[in-house]
Amino acid sequence: xxxxxxxxxxxxxxxxxxxxxxxxxxxxxxxxxxxxxxxxxxxxxxxxxxxxxxxxxxxxxxxxxxxxxxxxxxxxxxxxxxxxxxxxxxxxxxxxxxxxxxxxxxxxxx
Amino acid sequence: xxxxxxxxxxxxxxxxxxxxxxxxxxxxxxxxxxxxxxxxxxxxxxxxxxxxxxxxxxxxxxxxxxxxxxxxxxxxxxxxxxxxxxxxxxxxxxxxxxxxxxxxxxxxxxxxxxxxx
Numbered sequence: 001x002x003x004x005x006x007x008x009x010x011x012x013x014x015x016x017x018x019x020x021x022x023x024x025x026x027x028x029x030x031x032x033x034x035x036x037x038x039x040x041x042x043x044x045x046x047x048x049x050x051x052x053x054x055x056x057x058x059x060x061x062x063x064x065x066x067x068x069x070x071x072x073x074x075x076x077x078x079x080x081x082x083x084x085x086x087x088x089x090x091x092x093x094x095x096x097x098x099x100x101x102x103x104x105x106x107x108x109x110x
Numbered sequence: 111x112x113x114x115x116x117x118x119x120x121x122x123x124x125x126x127x128x129x130x131x132x133x134x135x136x137x138x139x140x141x142x143x144x145x146x147x148x149x150x151x152x153x154x155x156x157x158x159x160x161x162x163x164x165x166x167x168x169x170x171x172x173x174x175x176x177x178x179x180x181x182x183x184x185x186x187x188x189x190x191x192x193x194x195x196x197x198x199x200x201x202x203x204x205x206x207x208x209x210x211x212x213x214x215x216x217x218x219x220x221x222x223x224x225x226x227x
Binding site: 102 | 112142144152153154156159167201205207213214215217219220221223
């Protein structure tokens with residue numbers, strides 16, 4: 001059974017304090033790994049798709065990386081508006097079904 | 111691009127009534143849409159896969175007669191919660207995969223908050 005584990009469950013940062021979120025996965029044949037951001041009471045907002053080990057994607061203060069066992073979401077000099085739950089998900093089969101981790105709740109204090 | 115809408119955003123109904131939720135892909139076509147539910151402080155749980163022009167595929171433990179799914183066009187899928195009860199109260203979210211895209215990315219709607227009294 002595919003498993004996706006995110007750590008930490010919650011993270012508090014001061015504005016400008018860079019850090020990383022982790023997503024480790026145990027799957028049979030990774031087809032793609034996805035990062036989403038979810039604000040309270042809203043649907044997930046797409047951030048990145050990664051397909052192969054060594055791949056990196058960047059968007060503003062966020063950078064996602066992928067190895068054969070895990071993915072990291074690096075947040076550089078975060079701002080309070082980066083506060084949200086960050087979700088990691090994988091697709092392993094041809095049916096495009098996403099398996100989600102439980103998410104990391106990020107709080108950035110001004 | 112890649113915008114998915116849901117309607118309504120919030121609905122409150124009495125126990126025993128049915129509620130229909132619409133999911134639309136606004137600027138792309140989607141042969142496959144997905145329905146999730148999310149309980150407070152929990153992650154998304156896939157309920158079913160909606161395929162245009164064919165029957166939906168339900169995840170284990172999801173009652174197909176209670177959660178009716180119709181995917182009548184390449185831009186619209188509907189979820190009907192039949193004979194709703196308080197335990198059906200939840201946040202329902204749909205997603206869609208862009209048929210014309212080269213990626214497997216799914217784009218999510220804003221969600222529908224269902225409260226059953």
